[in-house]
Amino acid sequence: MTATTMAPGFRVLINFWEHQFIRFRKTFRSTITAGLVGPLMYLLGIGIGLGSQVDAGAADLGTDSYVDFVGPGLMAASAMQLAASESLWQTAGLLRWRGVYVSVAHSPLAIGQLFVGHVFWIGFRVVVSTTMYLLILALFGIVGSPLALLSPLVAALTGMAFAAPISAYTGWAISRGPGDQSFPMILRLGIIPLFLFSGAFYPIDQLPAALEWLARVLPVWHGVELVRGMVLGQDLDLGSAAGHLAVLVGYIAAGLAIGRHTFTKVLGT
Amino acid sequence: MERAVHAAGLTKRFGDFTAVDGIDLAVESGESFAMLGPNGAGKSSTMRMISTVSPATSGELRVLGKVPDTDGPAIRSRMGVVAQEDNLDDALTVRENIMIYGRYFGLSWSDARRKALELLDFAQLTDRADAQVNSLSGGMKRRLSIARALVNDPDLVLLDEPTTGLDPQARHLLWERLYQLKERGVTLLLTTHYMDEAEQLSDRLVVMDNARIVAEGSPSTLIAEHVSKEVLEVRYPADATVDLESLGHRIEPLADRTLVYTDSGEATLAELVNSGRTPSSSLVRRAGLEDVFLALTGRRLVE
Known part of the structure; x- marks a missing residue:
């Protein structure tokens, strides 16, 4: 399809992604390096190192070894971490300190579209980074199903389930003016605990009841379960898979609905 | 030809604060029009409403014959906006800033490339085409943001405080470029708190104070009428x-x-x-x- 036959509204969204891609390309080499080294460290340090102690205890993980359990779980949890960091400082920079989105708002792209484009772009970033994660998992012999090829897409949904509401929050925080100090707190008291309680390191039924309940309500555990099932080729039943997907999509939809308003508060008042 | 900007009773409130209090504006196509006033007079809020990103609280507004609330994208496609902050993309080179912005307006890559060359020449930045944005001086950055705003051959260019913070030499170079645009028949709407800028660049102007327009006319008639x-x-x-x-x-x-x-x-x-x-x-x-x-x-x- 050429630019002239596309609806202008969709055409500018493509231009937005093109813009983001060209910015992203400038840091491609370091992205690739970090994207491969990070998972390697986690798998060696936690999967193999810590795993050597866990396997000896014959924990009830439902996998052959601890590294099989933790590898795909970390892949999904890393999607959350990347999405969260992109949605906090990076997004604040684009909205205010660098003003890139301020200029974009003066193009024919509408602010609501910009927010949708923004969240899906972070989804794409997650696909790139989790594909590298998957490569490392394959290197460790952890991949057990062709379905694994689709797991970066599910990881992207997991990332977007955080990117949409957190970016929406960032828009609100920025709209209240400078001096917002909440970002480090969100990371330390929100994302890092969620990383630990995501079900990536151990099944969430090991958690105290209140934390287990919290893990079920928030999106990351749903992503962890789906990605682990797809990578390992476990017999995921369709009902629970659909349930996990519905939670992820629900968070994305809610974040998109709110974010268009908070971005408008920053860019359009 | 349609009027570039038509406003009647245009008002913008933020909570209890009235930033723009029922102003009337008529900017004719092809003219160069200034809004002169001190900081906080309501000039920038008016500009943001005209640029379609900020909805009016009440009153009537038409930009290039269209209504911002419903035709924002269509208006923006024919307009160039130079905001107070340059808002250049520091991840991109000077040339890429123009080209990639041009893509948002439907330019093909080859048209965007050609347009970037033409505008770099206009902005006297040809030798800096592949430089990083952060290596540019304040005056160069401002010229680049003006060049970028011209990538869609706009019928109307909005300039909010275009020379604030620039040294005298950079200001004069910028004025000369803006004068060229005016000669080409581009409608210019600028805000300024420098009277020499308004005198140099505008055919007509309004004087704003405390969210209202207190006088309107050409620089010479305003001087003749009031002093x-x-x-x-x-x-x-x-x-x-x-x-x-x-x-x-x-x-x-x-x-x-x-x-x-x-x-x-x-x-x-x-x-x-x-x-x-x-x-x-x-x-x-x-x-x-x-x-x-x-x-x-x-x-x-x-x-």
């Missing part, structure tokens, strides 16, 4: 008490000097000297928009 032809500025030692009341058409005492509005500054000065009221220093100059603002509001434009 005399010449101004005599006189200074006396701090302890001197000199009666200047009956001089000229009007006098304006300032902190450090007194302005006397008169048809002939030299004649009024001679009158002072002849009556034994010789000032310690004096200056005769043409009256300008600064004097118009002072006459209308009792305050100076730039404190």
